[in-house]
Amino acid sequence: MGKKYDDALKLIEAGKLYTPKEAVALVRKTSVTKFDSSVEVAIRLGVDPKYPDQQVRGAMVLPHGTGKSKKVLVFAKGAKEQEATAAGADYVGGEDLATKIKGGWLDFDVCVATPDMMGVVGKLGKILGPRGMMPNPKVGTVTMDVTKAINEIKAGKVQYRCDKAGNVQVPFGKVSFDEAKLLENYLAFVDTIIKVKPSGAKGTYIKAITLSTSMGPGVRIDTLKATSDK
Secondary structure, three states, rough: HHHHHHHHHHHOOOOOOHHHHHHHHHHHHHOOOOOOEEEEEEEOOOOOOOOOOOEEEEEEEEOOOOOOOOOOOEOOOOHHHHHHHHOOOOOEHHHHHOOOOOOOOOOOOOEEOOOOHHHHHHHHHHHHHHHHOOOOOOHEOOOOOHHHHHHHHHHEEEEEEEEOOOOOEEEEEEEEOOOHHHHHHHHHHHHHHOOOOOOOOOOOOEHHHHHEEEOOOOOOEEEEHHOOOO
């Protein structure tokens, strides 16, 4: 991997800031894995998340998905349980699923819950919270419209949340995606981040943007051209 990484790094001009289109084309060439690597975008924001009015968190559906099929678990009962099953949820239940999770079972990617099931789900906070799996109404995973939630997740919905340093990072496709689809996904995500700029953010909002593949080197984007399709 060392030699492959070094060879990939040579393709990137030191100190250069690329346009989004150039970066997308280049990042596909710098993949160093034998498998179909994910392509990720990391954005450093000019925010301090410790203040409520500077937090950045939400979810959005990428135009072309992430290229990864996600397993969805839904906490629901009665008619909503039947609705979730019909919508394609991988696992649906209540206390039975909570017991499995408490026992260490985590064979799912996203957790959805109807509001009336949060009493059950709330007890799993210490397990699901640190893994970013805790259902939350802000990202659409606590809802009565389980069909919509499941469809969006299966279609390529990604959740984003800035860390303590103000960084946001999400996968937005695979190396196997063509450049046009990757670029469209990238632009949709950056546009979303710009639109959700918190009221407390001062000065430069988007400080840096870097694209990379799994275990591959980073390709930096010129923030002044962050939303350009060129």
